[in-house]
Amino acid sequence: MKTPVDIAVTGAAGQISYSLLFRLAAGDLLGPDQPIVLRLLEITPALEVLKGVVMELNDCAFPLLNKVIITDDAKVAFDNVDYAFLVGARPRKEGMLRSDLLSQNAEIFRVQGKALNDVASRKVKALVTGNPANTNAFLAINNAPDLAPECFAAMAMLDHTRAISMLAQKCGVLTRDVKNISVWGNHSCMQYPDLHHAWVKGQKALSLVEQEWFVNEFIPTLQHRGTQVIKARGQSSAASAANAAIKHMFTWINGTEEGDWVSMAVPSDGSYGIESGLVFSFPVTVTDGVYNIVKGLDINEFSLERLRQNEAELIEERQAVRHLL
Ligand code: NAD
Ligand code: LMR
Structure with a gap:
């Protein structure tokens, strides 16, 4: 047997963790x-x-x-x-924007x-993962001067998998037939799910x-999907967020598939004119445990505006948490 690997999870008694912990323990991240x-x-x-929850894990x-x-x-x-999953933070309730959580959750990520x-x-x-995820990650990075900023990322993967699923359903194909979806920007109602570079069964x-x-x-449904889940469940997405x-x-550790990419919110290196250091969701590939923003994609006026x-x-959002930097 290999030497055990330590995995930290914050907000471990919350609803996302109630799904996440059991999947981690079953080997879904690091293998059997x-x-x-x-x-x-x-x-x-x-x-x-x-x-x-620990009783149940043991059981x-x-x-x-x-x-x-x-x-x-x-x-x-x-x-x-x-590996650290920073999940612990208050979730929004019906009628709130994710940015409404900033004042309540920002201090958690400073600490x-x-x-x-x-x-x-x-x-x-x-x-x-805790919202507003991009700016919380920005705060964590800026309070961790001895760690490379590339040690951090914020979660845009739920937006990414939502976009794949919606396009696959529209085209009547399986999700695995969809490649190169990009979700750009903030994990908020402003996010930009982009199909300009996406492929479906080679088309x-x-x-x-x-x-x-x-x-x-496509764009507005995905921008408001989190809100719709809250409306239907009375609570924000949990099992899909854990997934x-x-x-x-898993992708950060094992790499992206040949010819495909994923969306991750990572510190900008100035690509596509986005201010350096902002935690922004880009299409990325991952090699040897390191993410790389996909460069050189054609961005038309429509996309650029978004x-x-x-x-x-x-x-x-950064302005609102300036006092914690
Ligand atoms: P939850 O309220 O069920 O659980 C959050 C847990 O965090 C609670 O048990 C709480 O006690 C704990 N917590 C609070 N402050 C903490 C701290 N300082 N240290 C450690 N734990 C702390 O919420 P949830 O549904 O599990 O959601 C967690 C967060 O994830 C929310 O902010 C939610 O909005 C966000 N979320 C993000 C995405 C995404 O795609 N990025 C998706 C779904 C949910
Ligand atoms: C989501 O996208 O489902 C989460 O960010 C939860 C929320 O507040 O929408």
Whole structure:
């Protein structure tokens, strides 16, 4: 058996984690021969609930789960970890925008950025899921000066898988027939799901769907999908978010498939004119555990305007958390 790998999960008593932890313990991230240790972080009042979740984890007798550590101290949770899922944050309720969470959640990511900086492995992969994810990741990066910014990413994978699914249904194909979907920008109602470079069974996606559908159905449906899930369930997406978190981290570790890419919110390097350092969702490929923004795609006026709107929104969010930098 291999040496166990430590994985930190924050917000471990919450609804996303209720799906995520069991999939991690089943081997969905690191494979069927890799034992793991789960290091679970919660706020003190939620530790009792978390103990119940740990009872259930134990009751599954997962062969790969060597140990579970629960704590309310970020430095204990992140001690020497290679993988950190930063899920813990308040979710929005009906009628709220994700940016309404900024004032409540930003402080969490300032503290956790510092803790990762102090104790995590120097090659940690930290994925921010808690909303507003892009700006929370920006805060974590800026409070972790000794870690490379590339140790962080925010989750746009749920938007990415939603876009694949919607296009596949429209074209009457399987999701695996869809390639090169891009979701640009902020994980907000401004996000820009883009079909200009996408392929369906070897044909250009935009040659198979009407422009009208792309502009008036595809884009707005995806921009508001999170809101629709909240409306229907009374709670924000959880199992699909956990799936996206695993898919993001799995891809970050194992790489993208030949000829395809995924959408990840990563620190901008100035590509496509997006201000450096903003955590912006781009199409990326991953090689040897490192993400690379896909360069040189043709961006028409329609797309450029949407990229600019996302950049402006993220600059506004950054302004709102300036005091925490
Ligand atoms: P939840 O309320 O069910 O769980 C959040 C948990 O985080 C709670 O148990 C809470 O006690 C804990 N928590 C709060 N502050 C903490 C801290 N400082 N340290 C550790 N834990 C802390 O919420 P959820 O449904 O699991 O969602 C979690 C976050 O993920 C929300 O912000 C939600 O909006 C976001 N989300 C993002 C995406 C995405 O695509 N990026 C998708 C779905 C949900
Ligand atoms: C989602 O996209 O489902 C999540 O970000 C939750 C939300 O608030 O929409």
